[in-house]
Amino acid sequence: MKITGAEIIIKTLIEQGVTDVFGYPGGQVINIYDALYKDSDKINHILTAHEQGAAHAADGYSRATGKVGVCIATSGPGATNLVTGIATAMLDSIPMVAITGNVPCSLIGKDSFQEIDITGITLPITKHNYFVNRIEDLADSIREAFAIAKSGRPGPVLVDVPKDVQVATYDFEPQGVVEKKPLPKANQDQIDEAIKLVNESKRPYIYIGGGAAGLGMGKDIIEFAKKIDACIGCTFMGLSAVPDGCDKFLGMQGMHGHYASSMAQKHADLIIGVGVRFSDRATGNTAKFAKGTKILQLDPDFAEINKNVNVDLGIVADVYDSFMRIAKGAEKSAKPEWSAQVEEFKAKENEIAEKAAKMAGDRMTPKMIFDVINKCKLPRTIITTDVGQHQMWAAQYSKFDTTRRFVSSGGLGTMGFGLGAAIGARVATNDPTILITGDGSFGMNLNELATAVTYNIPLVIVLANNGVLGMVRQWQNLFFQKRFSNTVLDRKTDFVKLAEAFGAVGMRAATIDEFEAAFKKAITVNGPVVIDTLIDKDEFVLPMLPPGGSIDDIIVEK
Amino acid sequence: MEKKNKFVIAVYVDNKYGVLTRVTSMFTRRGFNIDALTVGETERPEYSRITISMSGDGYAREQLINQLRKLYNVKKVDVLVDDSIKRELMLIKVKYTSETRADIISASDVYRGKVIDYTPSEMCIEVTGEPSKIDAFIKLMLPFGIIEMCRTGIVALERGNTSLLDK
Numbered sequence: 001m002k003i004t005g006a007e008i009i010i011k012t013l014i015e016q017g018v019t020d021v022f023g024y025p026g027g028q029v030i031n032i033y034d035a036l037y038k039d040s041d042k043i044n045h046i047l048t049a050h051e052q053g054a055a056h057a058a059d060g061y062s063r064a065t066g067k068v069g070v071c072i073a074t075s076g077p078g079a080t081n082l083v084t085g086i087a088t089a090m091l092d093s094i095p096m097v098a099i100t101g102n103v104p105c106s107l108i109g110k111d112s113f114q115e116i117d118i119t120g121i122t123l124p125i126t127k128h129n130y131f132v133n134r135i136e137d138l139a140d141s142i143r144e145a146f147a148i149a150k151s152g153r154p155g156p157v158l159v160d161v162p163k164d165v166q167v168a169t170y171d172f173e174p175q176g177v178v179e180k181k182p183l184p185k186a187n188q189d190q191i192d193e194a195i196k197l198v199n200e201s202k203r204p205y206i207y208i209g210g211g212a213a214g215l216g217m218g219k220d221i222i223e224f225a226k227k228i229d230a231c232i233g234c235t236f237m238g239l240s241a242v243p244d245g246c247d248k249f250l251g252m253q254g255m256h257g258h259y260a261s262s263m264a265q266k267h268a269d270l271i272i273g274v275g276v277r278f279s280d281r282a283t284g285n286t287a288k289f290a291k292g293t294k295i296l297q298l299d300p301d302f303a304e305i306n307k308n309v310n311v312d313l314g315i316v317a318d319v320y321d322s323f324m325r326i327a328k329g330a331e332k333s334a335k336p337e338w339s340a341q342v343e344e345f346k347a348k349e350n351e352i353a354e355k356a357a358k359m360a361g362d363r364m365t366p367k368m369i370f371d372v373i374n375k376c377k378l379p380r381t382i383i384t385t386d387v388g389q390h391q392m393w394a395a396q397y398s399k400f401d402t403t404r405r406f407v408s409s410g411g412l413g414t415m416g417f418g419l420g421a422a423i424g425a426r427v428a429t430n431d432p433t434i435l436i437t438g439d440g441s442f443g444m445n446l447n448e449l450a451t452a453v454t455y456n457i458p459l460v461i462v463l464a465n466n467g468v469l470g471m472v473r474q475w476q477n478l479f480f481q482k483r484f485s486n487t488v489l490d491r492k493t494d495f496v497k498l499a500e501a502f503g504a505v506g507m508r509a510a511t512i513d514e515f516e517a518a519f520k521k522a523i524t525v526n527g528p529v530v531i532d533t534l535i536d537k538d539e540f541v542l543p544m545l546p547p548g549g550s551i552d553d554i555i556v557e558k
Numbered sequence: 559m560e561k562k563n564k565f566v567i568a569v570y571v572d573n574k575y576g577v578l579t580r581v582t583s584m585f586t587r588r589g590f591n592i593d594a595l596t597v598g599e600t601e602r603p604e605y606s607r608i609t610i611s612m613s614g615d616g617y618a619r620e621q622l623i624n625q626l627r628k629l630y631n632v633k634k635v636d637v638l639v640d641d642s643i644k645r646e647l648m649l650i651k652v653k654y655t656s657e658t659r660a661d662i663i664s665a666s667d668v669y670r671g672k673v674i675d676y677t678p679s680e681m682c683i684e685v686t687g688e689p690s691k692i693d694a695f696i697k698l699m700l701p702f703g704i705i706e707m708c709r710t711g712i713v714a715l716e717r718g719n720t721s722l723l724d725k
């Protein structure tokens with residue numbers, strides 16, 4: 001049966017199992033939206049306030065579920081507004097398909113109204129992209145886009161479709177959902193070599209990254225750690241891969257990582273990296289990173305082996321399969337000396353925390369806020385964040401009961417990511433969703449509050465309001481002799497009234513008791529709630545490894 | 559620090575619109591410095607072959623290969639062995655006078671060049687060979703006055719009866 005290109009796009013999305021898309025209409029996607037209208041019983045479209053919000057929502061949708069997130073935007077500014085969202089997904093390896101309209105082929109290259117070379121613009125920030133100028137290629141291009149987005153190391157794919165291709169007609173036969181290309185299994189020699197490394201290690205550190213976060217292997221990691229008496233740390237992107245409650249788990253390491261986790265990594269004689277890429281925020285100065293420590297790296301992407309740090313053994317294969325075979329083959333052993341040393345690091349970390357708590361006096365500290373959140377939040381809660389100090393506090397203090405519960409822009413560090421992503425995560429899962437944000441980040445894309453209100457999407461938005469751009473201010477405090485250049489916001493925004501103006505619920509908390517009361521109430525509201533949470537402008541995120549430094553330069557107190 | 563070496567990489571890519579841009583965009587994004595790049599048809603119409611000359615250490619070479627292999631339209635990447643056949647073509651326009659004409663022509667003969675255009679004051683010579691030979695010829699022509707020149711960059715094949723695609 002012949003149908004239009006626009007209909008082929010929507011029918012192919014449906015065929016690929018897509019049930020929700022995020023987007024914004026415009027001149028060159030009217031036909032796609034018309035096709036969407038006809039199939040609105042099969043596919044749910046969320047109209048965001050801005051295309052950037054749609055891209056972040058598709059990204060959050062994917063992070064919370066592992067499904068491919070989909071967003072749609074028109075040509076020109078619609079497409080360029082997706083760019084930050086696509087780059088965010090790229091840096092964190094999030095599977096996403098972005099569909100853009102473009103001017104008809106006859107107008108391409110003529111600087112036509114709202115014409116932009118979006119495939120050119122997104123070349124370095126997509127895993128692959130398509131400019132589909134023949135209707136014959138349309139359905140297969142979209143299918144390939146899904147296959148590429150979710151196979152191997154996932155990532156975003158953009159499909160740009162000129163208007164005339166949307167209008168033309170062609171045969172369409174629905175096909176099955178494209179499968180992930182299976183990753184190769186590691187050969188036994190490599191697994192044996194890895195097992196040998198593990199067996200020889202006296203101080204193993206299992207290091208979990210984003211590549212493991214979605215694999216649902218938390219229990220397997222804990223079992224393996226117990227078997228070989230290793231401790232477990234994670235990268236920022238690896239948060240929520242290992243459920244809390246295991247005493248082997250030391251939390252995030254790196255620039256703002258837990259003291260015990262970073263110290264254990266430094267003192268380990270073997271780092272077992274599972275889906276990690278040794279980013280600069282995790283390693284600090286690579287010349288000083290893991291000196292004298294052997295590194296075993298399991299990753300699906302061959303280009304990540306020896307890219308940032310040299311490893312002793314890199315196994316490029318199905319990460320879960322490699323991990324399980326190594327875990328099975330490794331000898332069970334107790335390492336009391338190593339455990340004792342790790343316990344010392346933990347004791348020191350507690351000591352630092354207690355000292356900081358004493359110094360805090362009466363003020364409401366970020367730690368106290370997260371203690372309340374952890375205590376009161378509902379099961380399966382997803383924590384999304386924006387970018388800055390609040391994000392690092394969330395990474396340090398949040399507790400997660402299951403996997404895919406932490407949704408945050410790690411690689412690109414996109415301020416303004418959180419609200420769109422929270423909408424996407426909630427739409428995808430219907431699980432309780434909290435957004436931790438700051439007044440700087442929230443200001444970037446708070447327009448999506450309109451989306452959350454319109455679709456009645458319950459979100460608890462904890463706005464850590466300090467009136468400054470806290471993370472940059474912290475650097476200015478530490479490294480720029482307190483020259484607070486352009487980081488004092490001093491805005492007169494009343495976030496309670498702002499929330500109310502959007503049709504959301506607004507509350508304010510100046511003390512921890514007020515916060516607890518507000519939070520407990522907020523999680524019962526069937527719609528978005530903003531809790532304007534007033535914190536001190538000179539709170540620090542600690543510990544901190546100064547930029548270019550290593551664990552030896554760690555700053556633990558103000 | 560590891561020494562910088564010159565090496566040549568051959569890449570088979572889909573013969574499709576925009577593929578060369580994907581490759582060169584990746585070089586820019588990853589900060590690779592390329593000495594020369596050529597691209598053209600191959601024995602298989604569905605593929606083009608890109609030949610890249612580059613100098614760098616082992617790390618740079620490994621990174622370049624890995625990042626190339628990740629591109630969706632790249633089918634095959636290989637570093638060519640040192641004794642591969644490498645050729646480059648140059649067109650060079652040189653000024654002459656009645657005193658220098660004979661010298662230029664005999665130099666061209668020694669380098670197996672061909673005079674392919676000839677006007678009362680300049681001649682255009684075509685030279686083919688390994689890049690080092692081209693470099694030497696340019697040096698030889700400098701004193702006479704080079705008006706304009708153009709080099710193609712290297713094309714290269716490994717010796718023997720196999721294709722890179724079969725390797």
